Amino acid sequence: MRSEEVLQTVSVLCSAFLLANCDRPEKPLNLSCTALQEQTFISPTLSCEWVALRRQTTQVPTNYTLYVKIILSNETFNQTSDKIKNEAQVTMGTFHNHSPLDIWVEVRNKLGRIESAHLRGDSNAFVKTNPPSHVNAISEKAFPYSLLINWVRPIHRLYLELVYQIRFSPRSTDLWTYVPRDDTSINIESFRLQNLQPDTEYVIQVRCKYYKENQGHWSNWSANATQRTPENRPASKPDVWVNVTESAKGRDLQFACKDPVLANGRIRWINMRVGSRGSNGSMQWESFSFNRSEEEITVLHKVFLPLHKSLIVYFTAVNSVGESPEASLVVSARAHESVQELQVHPVEGKLSVEWKPPNSTNVSEYVLEWSSATGMDWQRVSRTTRSAVIKGNLQPFVCYKVSIYPLYSGRIGQAASTDAYVEQGAPLEAPDVSLLGYPGRNEATLVWDQVPISSRRGFITHYRLFYGPPVTEVMLPANSTSYTLKSLMPNTKYEVWIQASTIAGSKNSSKIFFSTQKYAPGQIESIAVGISVCFLFGILFLMLICFCKKDKLKQKFWPQIPDPGESTIRSWSPDYNLKAELPKESCLSGISVLEVDTSRCVSEEDKSSPSMKKDKFLSEEHSSGIGGSSCMSSPRHSVSDSDESADMADSTAGTVQYSSVVASAGYKGQTPHPQPQAPASFSRSESTQPLLDSEENQDSDRAPRSVLQSSEEEEEEEEQTGSYMPQRGGYRPQ
Incomplete structure (x- = not known):
């Protein structure tokens, strides 16, 4: 008996202990119910859900029961939910439209029960219909700012009266605009x-x-209905800008245009009117039209503006309906003040631009321009702004020229510009090195071009020039384009390359080779000139010596020989009368041999002298030899001892006569002692031809050797013994 009581007591204590660790159920929250549409009616199934505040436990299970009560008929429907899900569905026979309903949830466990808040209302308040169908948007040309929307209601109004909500969005964005509920x-x-x-x-x-x-x-929401509104004339001005390039003669103005923000249609073309003041002071206008480009920016007319000239340009954009309001740009003869302290910094793939405004307070806005090798773009900035982020699609490793222009009521101010990179990298290539001219003996000049902007991928910080052997490095500034290598070895082969560097890396160029000269430029010419100068001075020195020593040289190499043509023999006066003393001639085979008494001729020389002067014994063509022989010839006269000989000479005027006298003894006064003399002989030839040189030589050779030798010896004795005066017929002692 006691054992059973003990068991009951233990069981009660265990249950109490378990219940002590559990809580009473709490009221569910946020009860909501929905009746969905099926085809053209409302489904009889009512689905409800709620939020449970206590979790389920295995020791004390909690049950949730959904109750639906139709108040008019007092019918109640219930359904116990799944222990895991906080939802339940109640199916009625039919859905009672326009009937009030009472809906609640009951929570029960071993510790108690509790009900949720009751939902009371019209049954239609729990209905969720299908979305409207056949939604259609209609575009009307007369109403370019509106669209007419039509649709079909999902359920008949007898069952349910509906209100609608409409939303729309441009197709290019995801931003929805809702039509107000009151509309x-x-x-x-x-x-x-x-x-x-x-x-x-x-x-x-x-x-x-x-x-x-x-x-x-x-x-x-219903399915999408898509429609385009009709076009209308542009409602805003085109966004126009000009790229200015300065030159010595003026400015090149390249105009460009973007579509108006409120283009209200597809822009077909751009009208442009350019006005400048002529020489007479009146405005001169030119008009241009340009088809709109398929790109975002349309490049327009390019104008050259001379120095100290101004320009005003008007632009309009035209679509199929009409023309936009005019936009204008004024390029002044003198640019207005620019901004100060322009700085550009890369920030997360963008370029941040900062500046200080100009001192003038008349700035209406700023234009931020950026350009690269592929194109140009710009954006407008408020006059109160001091910094901006470029909104364009900027690429890494591309150099952008960033410029900021202040605008003074449409008048363009002076630009402030700088270059910038969103991101820098190593150069794609290094410049090609080449020789300037020919290398010298100890130096060579290298030249190269700057790395193309498209290949730099960053700011070039410096160049490194390598040459060798041995390899030597020279660091050069980024703006250098040439360098002269010095102190090179002559007649040596060198290799050269250059390295271009940015903050992100470097790139080497290809190598070139050259050899230095064995001799310096002009060295060979200098040697040749030196030798030539020395040779010239040697020639001049020799010529000077020859000039100073000309007399000695003339005596040494060109001794003076008497000129027979200047001989005074024809002016000699013989000491005896030749005409009286000439012996009678005897002819033998055309040759006459005369026997002359030498002693007689010599003794009577002085006596016959006057008669020789009167008688032309010798002519200008005579010849005479000294040293024991004398030869005389005349074309008209011959020596004769009678008048008959003179007559014979006249009769034979055309005959050339030659005569020679050979004396066996010396001339008068030449011998110191009288010696027996052999009789002299006189020979004459009546040949009509002059003797040749060879014949004269032969005749002289045929002369008796003893006679010639004796004559030469006598001449030498005369030179040694004393000087003689030349006379006709021989020498006389002085």
Whole structure:
């Protein structure tokens, strides 16, 4: 008996201990119910869900039961939920439209029970219909700012009265615009959207719910309805800009244009009017039209503006409906003040630009321009702004020229510019090195071009020039384009390359080879000139010596020989009368031999002298030899001892006569002692031909050797003994 009591007591204590660790159930929260539409009616199944505050335990299970009560018929439907899910569904026979319902959840466990808050309301307040169908947007040309929307309601209004919500968005964005609730009325099936942008494609969606405020559930959004609004004339000015390039003669102005922000259609072309003041002071206008480019920016006319000239340009954009308002740019003869302290910094793939405004307070706005090798773009900045981030799609490793222009009521101010990179990298190539001219003996000049901007991928910080052997490095500034290698070895082969560097890396060029000269330029010429000068001075020195010593040289190499043509023999006067003393001639075979008494001729020399002067014994063509022989010839006269000989000479005027006298003894006064003399002989030839040199030589050779030798010896004795005066017929002692 006691054992049973003990067991009961233990069981009660265990249950109490278990219950002590559990809580009483709490009221569920956020009870909501929904009746969905099936085809054209409302489903009889009511789905509800709630939030449970206590979790389920295996020791003390908790049950949730959903109750639905139709108040008018007092019918109640319930359904116990799954122990894991906090939801349940109650199926009624039919859905009672326009009937009040009472819905609650009961929570029960071993420690107690509790009910949730009751939902009481019209059954239609729990309905969620299908979305509207056949949503359609209609574009009307007369209404470029609106679209007419039509749709079909999901359920008949006898079952449910509906209100609608409409939203729309340009197709290019995901930003939805909702039509205000007050702008729509109950049970409508069309609506006109207002204040849209012309020539813009819109996406429209519609949904609906039970018309009473804060009752019913919104349906899902309908399928998209897409439509483009009609075009209208542009409502804003085109965005125009000019790229200015300075030169010595003036400025090159390249104009460009973007579509107006409110283009209200597809821009077909751009009209441009350029005005400048002529020489007479009046404005002269030129008009241009340009088709719109397929790109975002349309490049327009390029104008050259001379120095000290100004220009005003008007632009309009034209679409299929009309023309936009005019935009203007004024390029002044003298640019206005620029901004100060322009700085550009890369920030997370963008370029941040900072500046200080000019001192002038008349700035209306700023234009931030950036350009690269592929194109140009710009954006406008408020006059109160001191910094901006470039909004364009900037590429890494591309050099951008960033410029900021202040605008003074449309007049362009002076630009402030700088270069910038979003991100820098190692150069793609290094410059090619080449020789300037020919290398010298100890030096060579190298030249190269700057790395192309498209290949730099960053700012070039410096160049390194390598040459060898031995390899030597020279660091050069980034703006250098030439360098002269010095102190090179003559007649040596060198290799050279250059390295271009940025903050992100370096790149080497290809190698070139050259050899230095064995001799310095002009060295060989200098040697040749030196030798030539020395040779010239030697020649001049020899010529000077020859000039100074000309007399000795003349006596040494060109001794003076008497000129027979200047001989005074024809002016000699013989000491005896030749005509009286000439012996009688005897002819033998055309040759006459005369026997002359030498002693007689010599003794009577002085006596016959006057008669020789009167008688022309010798002519200008005579010849005579000294040293024991004398030869005389005359074309007209011959020596004769009678008048008959003279007559014979006259009769034979055409005959050339030769005569020679050979004396066996010396001339008068030449011998110191009288010696026996052999009789002299006189020979004459009556040949009509002059003797040749060879014949004369032969005749002289045929002369008796003893006679010639004796004559030469006598001449030598005469030179040694004394000087003689030349006379006709011989020498006389002085």
